[in-house]
Amino acid sequence: MGAYMLREEANHWWKNARQRIRAGGVVITWEIFKREFWVKYFPADVRNRKVVEFLELKQGNMTVAEYAAKFESLSVFSPYYNTAEAEYGKCVKFESGLRPEVKHLIGFSEIR
Structure with a gap:
């Protein structure tokens, strides 16, 4: 149950982050994903x-x-x-x- 909730939270976060980044016309690269991940989870x-x-x-x-x-x-x-x-x-x-x-x-x- 706990792992499922964490996965859902991460999926929800990434969906929102992806929409925000794409709205700015930015192509999402691995570097951009890593930067967003660091900001969120560190x-x-x-x-x-x-x-x-x-x-x-x-x-x-x-x-x-x-x-x-x-x-x-x-x-x-x-x-x-x-x-x-x-x-x-x-x-x-x-x-x-x-x-x-x-x-x-x-x-x-x-x-x-």
Whole structure:
């Protein structure tokens, strides 16, 4: 019974969210769905902590692959970086978190 009620609530939420998004003439992509889902089902304080964690993220002792994975997983919490217009800024943010010796090896132009 509880699972059914949760499923119904989620279906009702998505039906309303989908209507609202489509009314704005937006094509619903996986990224848009994820953003809507995060807003609905993650408390604001958790999202805010994740945004701060993303903004303060540095490579530190992580490999580049580990840093990139962490960067991508946290970037979903920062709506600004999840638009096509922000792609350049997202690259700059990624580069700024790399260790200096890694930045020197790859050069800035290769990521952007």
